[in-house]
Amino acid sequence: MTIYDIAKAANVAPSTVSRVINGNKNVKQSTREKVEAIIKEAGYTPNVLARNLSVGDSNTIAFVVPDIDNQFFTTLLHGITDMAMEIDANVFMFGTDENIEREQKVLSSLTSEMIKGIIIIPVLEENRTTKEKLTKFEESGIPVVLIDRDVIGSGFDGIFSEDSNGSAQAVELLIAEGHSNIAIITGPLTSYPGRERFKGYERALADNNITLNQEYVVNGGFRVQESYNAMKKIMQLEPRPTAIFTSNNLTTLGCLKYMKEHNMHIYEDISLVGFDDIPELTYTDINLTVVTRPVYKMGCDAMNLLKMRFPGSELSEGDRGIVRRHLVKTQIIKRGSEKYRPFEKNQE
Amino acid sequence: MTIYDIAKAANVAPSTVSRVINGNKNVKQSTREKVEAIIKEAGYTPNVLARNLSVGDSNTIAFVVPDIDNQFFTTLLHGITDMAMEIDANVFMFGTDENIEREQKVLSSLTSEMIKGIIIIPVLEENRTTKEKLTKFEESGIPVVLIDRDVIGSGFDGIFSEDSNGSAQAVELLIAEGHSNIAIITGPLTSYPGRERFKGYERALADNNITLNQEYVVNGGFRVQESYNAMKKIMQLEPRPTAIFTSNNLTTLGCLKYMKEHNMHIYEDISLVGFDDIPELTYTDINLTVVTRPVYKMGCDAMNLLKMRFPGSELSEGDRGIVRRHLVKTQIIKRGSEKYRPFEKNQE
DNA sequence: ATGAAAGCGCTAACAA
């Protein structure tokens, strides 16, 4: 069934049917009602493909994430799809497995006719090819919005968080509890969050006149197993750190994995503060103090930023030139894991 | 840039370019090479939309899940997308929030031109409208594959698991540990997994001559909060159950939430076995014994089942009529939470 | 092996 069938049945031209469907005001009320009745009766639904081809527009947005299994990203997806629904847009989610080649393959598979916009958490902050590809999309009218991780020198809109401040606060918390031998399991220092979170750690130590011990800084690559290995390395150091700051949720899990295997416990044996919450843990005895962000909302915001760049948005021409980068505030949730038994004993 | 531009540059007809692109054999080797060279040089990529419109085919598949945040579903998504990639298909994921109206709205928004197939975890097992909509898709050539939950009397292909057997084994395990007052927090009994898991519980009790106490059966609706409430109810019963069987991952979390709030511990205070694993818990002191399934693989299998129904698949005509329903085996992972302290004391 | 031309279903000038 096509628009022609409806037109014939309603005794009007196809273009009139098209006008009715698209809410064009240039239609007499009576004809509109007639056409609408027929559409309803026939159960006709327009062919989106044909429409998109005709107007040269699409209604799907691509969401590219490094790790499809990480809850952080699926929560973002939730926010994105909820906002996308408001404009009847659908979203493709692509996982790149933190692999730059895969990311580029995904990007290459995306043609400008099939998508209306891109929201991406890039694998690397500095990669020529990715940057070029994304830039090309923007040039061809497909807006790009970053979340969480930056692409340096790119000028894309984006939603980021105050990683450095958040981390600094977390480490300050540990210091306030009496810790001075604080290790950090970092993310890749080649990524915005990895580096900023490390910077926060650095700053908190400096502000409190604690000399940074390079041995206490180990890369966990934002991965469970790597972070487990990092923890192993850290635990062999002398003096052994009394507290750990973990740079993201997977890092925290890797750390916990090591602790479990070695029968170590928070409070008794070590203190731990992590970046990003792990909801499942709130149902356990691991009362993890964390730096969090409003993840769902960040997804919504990203989608809204994208919408603003769509043709026909209410964005004035003058406003188009400006780059919108939101820096959302982090928040500390204190649950107790920053505390350390030996220190409490001293106070007794 | 269109196929015409390429044609012009190569001094051939558009149809020839089309043939080259689609690997049609009726092209002289030399012209093929010439055209390919030009395509490459020009960096031309065909317009998928136009192709789809022309051939009346699409390359995206819809994945409809009740809860976008549940890891179980995102793991399925992972399998699905990995298999979809092999045929260059993309997947839309839709969350229905366990809400039948939303499910139907999603289904209505899907038109047969935009998708090539549907993989769905339906909210309800018995709902006229959903069943009709899905049937209509199949009739119009869009195959439907179910995962985990059935639509009764539908005859769709699907991947299910031996929920009943798995649950029975789990409960048997508890019985073997000496439990006889075993409660179950069920899922909705109007869903295949909800009911089958309950049936397994029933059967295990019956097989061991334990009378089923109706009070021990409380619905948690496959949700955290509801399961928490269910647990509260259960804990007020006399005699208080010594073991709980939870019907899915969220149910388990709700149960754990209650336990934490009331300072109850596995082994000391109660035993617990759950359906579906919760990976995060393996990094904690909650050594949960669970019934699991190969979730990622189930996603892959579902996609593969769908592929078989696509036009052009190697499925012989005779095979088209048969319904393919895979029943994957569950597996028990024993980690200790089935044990109960008071019983062990008796043995000492 | 190649080309010409008619469509796929819709939209958007342009006319009326």
Added chain:
DNA sequence: TTGTTAGCGCTTTCAT
């Protein structure tokens, strides 16, 4: 306010 018509970019008979 409505209709006519020429595309959108591709595929696919049907000729040649």
